[in-house]
Amino acid sequence: MAHEVIRHQLPLFEEDGRSAATDDEHGRDLHYLPDLPEEDPYAAGHRTCAGCGPAIQYRWVLKAAGNDTVVAGPTGCMYVANSTYLCTPYTVPWAHTPIASGGSFTSGMAAGYEAMIRKGRYPGPYPNILVMAGDGSASDIGIGSISGALYRNHDALFICYDNECYANTGIQTSPTTPYAGMTTFTPFGSAIPEGKKLPPKNLARMMAEGHPHCYVATTTVGYTVDLMNKTRKGLNHVGAAFLHCYTPCQKGWVYQTSMTVELGRRVVESGLWPVWEYSPDSREYTYFHPPVQRPVTDYLAMQGRFGHMLPEHVARIQADANRNWELIGMDVPRSLRDLEDPERHKRLKEEEYSMPLNRGVGA
Ligand SMILES: Cc1ncc(C[n+]2csc(CCOP(=O)(O)OP(=O)(O)O)c2C)c(N)n1
Ligand code: SF4
Ligand SMILES: [Mg+2]
Numbered sequence: 001m002a003h004e005v006i007r008h009q010l011p012l013f014e015e016d017g018r019s020a021a022t023d024d025e026h027g028r029d030l031h032y033l034p035d036l037p038e039e040d041p042y043a044a045g046h047r048t049c050a051g052c053g054p055a056i057q058y059r060w061v062l063k064a065a066g067n068d069t070v071v072a073g074p075t076g077c078m079y080v081a082n083s084t085y086l087c088t089p090y091t092v093p094w095a096h097t098p099i100a101s102g103g104s105f106t107s108g109m110a111a112g113y114e115a116m117i118r119k120g121r122y123p124g125p126y127p128n129i130l131v132m133a134g135d136g137s138a139s140d141i142g143i144g145s146i147s148g149a150l151y152r153n154h155d156a157l158f159i160c161y162d163n164e165c166y167a168n169t170g171i172q173t174s175p176t177t178p179y180a181g182m183t184t185f186t187p188f189g190s191a192i193p194e195g196k197k198l199p200p201k202n203l204a205r206m207m208a209e210g211h212p213h214c215y216v217a218t219t220t221v222g223y224t225v226d227l228m229n230k231t232r233k234g235l236n237h238v239g240a241a242f243l244h245c246y247t248p249c250q251k252g253w254v255y256q257t258s259m260t261v262e263l264g265r266r267v268v269e270s271g272l273w274p275v276w277e278y279s280p281d282s283r284e285y286t287y288f289h290p291p292v293q294r295p296v297t298d299y300l301a302m303q304g305r306f307g308h309m310l311p312e313h314v315a316r317i318q319a320d321a322n323r324n325w326e327l328i329g330m331d332v333p334r335s336l337r338d339l340e341d342p343e344r345h346k347r348l349k350e351e352e353y354s355m356p357l358n359r360g361v362g363a
Helices: 053-065 102-118 135-141 143-152 203-210 224-236 257-269 311-327 334-338
Strands: 069-074 094-097 128-134 157-162 215-220 241-246 276-279 284-287
Touching: 053 069, 053 128, 053 157, 053 224, 053 257, 069 102, 094 102, 102 128, 102 143, 102 157, 128 135, 128 224, 135 143, 135 157, 135 203, 143 157, 143 203, 157 203, 157 224, 203 215, 203 241, 215 224, 215 257, 224 241, 311 334
Parallel strands: 069 094, 069 128, 128 157, 157 241, 215 241
Antiparallel strands: 215 276, 276 284
8 A cells, every 4th residue: 555645844934024125225234034943954064165155055955944854965065065074064864976966866865755655664754855066066067967857857956056166176167157257267368358258057047948847946145035935945846846046155256255145135136146936837937126226346346256357348247137137027227228338347356336334354
């Protein structure tokens, strides 16, 4: 006799008053957090860099998922820095997978739990099953196995923590490295003054358009409650879900370590990272409209990886941002439209930009 597979339904957190609604004028250090679970399955004791965006993501995702969770981690910073011999920050089962097989490994776990519960060999309930893969893994080397898992609709959450480079091997370019982002494989020079020439791969959109039966969403570490709720929605969804999370890497991007969360908001407020949710039921996208719209220089100038940019490069990124504003259904103010003209810019190093009010120590 087949046993029933009982699944968790995790309640969502209250989002009213979240930090997204706080603009510059009111102070960016006003954070709103609802009552959060005490459990912390990603505990202190890892070895990532100070201010590491992926580590922040890991902590919030696992807090949202809770203790009945199993995690897979393909090769990358978040495997290497979190798995010293006999020492790990995880208080839940965790397994390393080769960089290409996060999707297939997680499919196997999901199918295995389902089969064991049906046969009465595991009491259940069905655990929260998730994989957190870097952008090199999820958008490049391992994209085939993740796409296969989404297509077969295994009941698991597939997350890409996107630090826009192959960080662990020394900051090489990946498909999600933005146009003009300097990496060790895209140095700028007289032949290629912008450094990286190609635009970034639109991974989340590929996943939503290519697997219309899956829950797909984007988020950033700048919006904690949004990240935690989308984690829970992805886990609650019966079937496969994909979450694409922007996670700054202070070593690769060269910025003040206290600015990780601020970057997570500025990338959205400058139109460079649309935050949305795709519903497999209605087959529609819902877009988050940030309360602030800023020039891309407010975002770019905070990071050393863009320091070499010339006026025409900045203008091109502003044009991309303006297209994104239109895509998410927001008007493009005249002031931002004008900034598509290279004549309006200087070299990025010389541009004036608004510094955050909540400067951290050393800022
Ligand atoms: C098949 C294969 N190719 C290359 C590597 C070397 N390698 C180890 S970690 C890594 C970087 C992974 O980048 P990403 O997935 O973005 O994670 P991050 O290091 O940025 O956290 C690479 C290329 C590998 N382990 N396996
Ligand atoms: S190199 Fe980047 S992603 Fe890796 S641990 Fe450091 S900050 Fe985190
Ligand atoms: Mg990466």
